[in-house]
Amino acid sequence: MPTELRTSTAVDASDSRTWGRRALDAIDERLGITALAYPVPEHANRFAWTLGGITAISFLLLIGSGIVLAQFYSPMPEDANQSVRAIETEVWAGSLFRGVHFWAAQAMYVGAVLHMIRIFLTGSYKRPREGNWLIGVAMLGLITFALFTGTVLKWDQEGFEALGHNIEIGNLLGGLGFWFSPEFAGRISILLRLYGAHVVIIPGIILVLLVLHLLLVKRHRMSPHPLLPAGTSSEQAAEGEPTQPFTRHIRRLVAFGIALAGILGVLAVLFPAPIGSTPVPGIEITKPPWMFWWPFTLENWFGLSAIVWGELVFFFLLAVLPFVDRGPERWWRRRPVAMGIALVVLAVLTVLTILMAITPAEVHL
Amino acid sequence: MAAAAIGTLMVLGSLTIASPARADGGQSADEGYVMVLQALSFLVNDPGPDGTAQALAMVGDALEAEGHDGVDVLMLEQAAASLRAGSTEEAQTLLQGSISEAVDSLEPAVGDETGTTVMLAPLPPRGALSVTDWVFLGLSVLAAAVGIVLAVLFRPTESLRELGHDISAARDRATVASTGKEA
Numbered sequence: 186m187p188t189e190l191r192t193s194t195a196v197d198a199s200d201s202r203t204w205g206r207r208a209l210d211a212i213d214e215r216l217g218i219t220a221l222a223y224p225v226p227e228h229a230n231r232f233a234w235t236l237g238g239i240t241a242i243s244f245l246l247l248i249g250s251g252i253v254l255a256q257f258y259s260p261m262p263e264d265a266n267q268s269v270r271a272i273e274t275e276v277w278a279g280s281l282f283r284g285v286h287f288w289a290a291q292a293m294y295v296g297a298v299l300h301m302i303r304i305f306l307t308g309s310y311k312r313p314r315e316g317n318w319l320i321g322v323a324m325l326g327l328i329t330f331a332l333f334t335g336t337v338l339k340w341d342q343e344g345f346e347a348l349g350h351n352i353e354i355g356n357l358l359g360g361l362g363f364w365f366s367p368e369f370a371g372r373i374s375i376l377l378r379l380y381g382a383h384v385v386i387i388p389g390i391i392l393v394l395l396v397l398h399l400l401l402v403k404r405h406r407m408s409p410h411p412l413l414p415a416g417t418s419s420e421q422a423a424e425g426e427p428t429q430p431f432t433r434h435i436r437r438l439v440a441f442g443i444a445l446a447g448i449l450g451v452l453a454v455l456f457p458a459p460i461g462s463t464p465v466p467g468i469e470i471t472k473p474p475w476m477f478w479w480p481f482t483l484e485n486w487f488g489l490s491a492i493v494w495g496e497l498v499f500f501f502l503l504a505v506l507p508f509v510d511r512g513p514e515r516w517w518r519r520r521p522v523a524m525g526i527a528l529v530v531l532a533v534l535t536v537l538t539i540l541m542a543i544t545p546a547e548v549h550l
Numbered sequence: 551m552a553a554a555a556i557g558t559l560m561v562l563g564s565l566t567i568a569s570p571a572r573a574d575g576g577q578s579a580d581e582g583y584v585m586v587l588q589a590l591s592f593l594v595n596d597p598g599p600d601g602t603a604q605a606l607a608m609v610g611d612a613l614e615a616e617g618h619d620g621v622d623v624l625m626l627e628q629a630a631a632s633l634r635a636g637s638t639e640e641a642q643t644l645l646q647g648s649i650s651e652a653v654d655s656l657e658p659a660v661g662d663e664t665g666t667t668v669m670l671a672p673l674p675p676r677g678a679l680s681v682t683d684w685v686f687l688g689l690s691v692l693a694a695a696v697g698i699v700l701a702v703l704f705r706p707t708e709s710l711r712e713l714g715h716d717i718s719a720a721r722d723r724a725t726v727a728s729t730g731k732e733a
Contacts, residue, residue, distance in 0.1 A: 227706055227708065227713055228706075228710065228713060230704075230705070230706045231706060231710075232701075261658075261659075261665070262659035262663060262664055262665030262666075263658065263659060263665035263667065264665075265665075266666075266670065267670070270670070270673055273673060274673075277682070278682055278686065280676065281682070281683070281686050340664075341672070342591060342595065345664060348662065349662075352662055367660075367661030367662040368661065371660060371661055372660055373660060374659050374660055374661065374662075374663070374665070375661060375662050410710070412710055412714070413710065413713060413714050413717055414714060414717045414718055414721065423717045423720075423721065424720075424721075424724075425716070425717045425718075425719075425720025425721050425724065426713065426716075426717050426720075427708075427713070427716065433704075436704055437701060437704040437705070439700075440697050440698075440700035440701040440703075440704055441697065441701050442697070443693050443694075443696055443697030443700065444693070444694050444696075444697025444698045444700075444701060445697070446690075446693055446694075446697070447689075447690045447691060447692065447693030447694025447695070447696075447697055448690075448694050449690075450686060450687070450689065450690025450693065450694075451687060451690045451691060451694065453686075453690075454679065454683050454686055454687040454690065455687075457675075457676050459672065459673070460672065460673045461595075461672045461673075462591055462594045462595055462669065462670055462671055462672050463664070463666045463668065463669055463670045464664045464666055465584065465587040465588050465590075465591040465664060465666060465669070466584060466662075466663075466664055467584060467585075467588055468588050468591060468592070470591070470592070470595055470596075
């Protein structure tokens with residue numbers, strides 16, 4: 186008899202574990218769930234350090250509510266707006282699912298931005314975590330793209346005007362904007378292609394990047410807290426810092442997730458997602474969603490190409506950050522130059538956003 | 551990395567192979583029936599004097615447009631009269647009726663065509679909450695409360711300052727132990 190089998194039999198005979206424990210161990214033996222129980226430094230269980238996880242929970246809520254909405258949404262231009270109205274008025278709890286989807290999208294955007302601000306303030310993007318920062322920047326870009334495609338999908342005047350801007354930006358980019366050209370696949374509606382992007386391509390890429398993001402977090406370990414004594418290497422938490430298994434970290438995340446789901450549910454009931462009039466080409470009477478306000482103020486001032494340049498500069502600054510700010514200091518108070526630049530960028534974005542809030546819609550195209 | 555690569559490609563593309571922007575989408579904005587739809591859109595989005603004025607101007611443009619294919623000019627003129635008289639609801643009905651032939655002959659929408667045949671106003675805000683809404687609201691409040699309570703229960707037991715002291719103490723102990731061994 187092989188040695189392993191003999192050992193296994195011997196263990197079975199004297200096994201004092203409960204039935205449930207044995208079942209869990211059997212599952213773990215096959216799926217390796219205990220690999221999730223890797224040690225996480227205690228400081229990572231603070232709220233600010235769980236913002237990334239809260240963003241991921243928003244993503245899960247979006248997938249769940251999106252699956253429900255996809256059962257009733259029609260991505261054909263003749264019927265898209267009406268199908269959204271039917272979800273609102275005819276499908277049982279359809280308005281609530283759409284409301285949760287609408288608010289979860291904004292929660293994910295806000296969560297991602299706050300997560301990145303926390304990473305900036307604690308210098309967590311510094312060596313060896315530059316690659317993971319870039320993955321995060323790419324995910325923020327994809328979240329923005331998902332918000333754009335989601336706005337278009339309701340196929341009302343606001344969504345169609347957003348699409349019009351994107352088509353013109355695609356034209357401005359020449360050959361590289363081919364995917365946004367209606368002529369790229371002239372036999373079908375661009376709405377259908379954006380629907381495919383919204384429900385498959387974008388969430389699929391986000392999911393792949395999210396897995397990479399989490400694997401790199403595990404590989405590099407949680408970044409040290411700048412206010413705590415550093416380890417032998419300033420890149421890692423001190424060896425003496427208490428740790429808890431990652432599963433405990435997840436436990437707190439689940440608590441935040443339950444709270445977030447409840448808050449989104451309240452918002453969905455009290456502030457349902459709007460749906461505008463059926464779309465008409467050639468007029469501009471709406472404003473885009475608030476997260477697109479700052480580039481649209483630039484458009485009001487400098488024309489359509491300013492949207493492209495504004496977004497490029499913004500994402501370029503984010504992408505080069507870890508390669509420019511390479512000093513050993515991590516705490517924000519000891520990085521006056523980086524903080525000064527960040528405050529200027531934040532002030533510009535805030536002012537541009539507020540200006541769009543108080544400016545009536547303008548005709549651009 | 552992906553964002554940077556895409557960004558670089560977009561910049562290079564915009565510098566090298568930019569083409570002039572088109573002023574309109576797949577549906578020509580100067581077609582008579584599209585102008586009528588635009589007038590309807592102004593009306594349903596702003597039923598007040600501003601919207602009515604914009605709609606009236608657009609109906610005027612539609613009447614002067616070269617292409618009237620599928621548009622009932624007589625109904626359009628009646629709609630203009632209704633707008634001037636302040637009867638916006640009657641004007642909407644007339645405007646929609648005036649393009650019935652044009653929208654009936656539309657092919658399935660392709661490219662960036664809207665496929666709009668009937669102008670629907672923005673969905674009005676929901677009225678009083680239904681039983682389902684109340685149940686969902688109650689469950690949501692409960693979930694929010696439970697989640698917050700659990701988050702508080704699972705919060706770290708030590709403050710950052712205490713954690714710092716623990717780490718320093720552990721480091722000191724390690725140093726003493728190591729010094730002791732060495733001695």
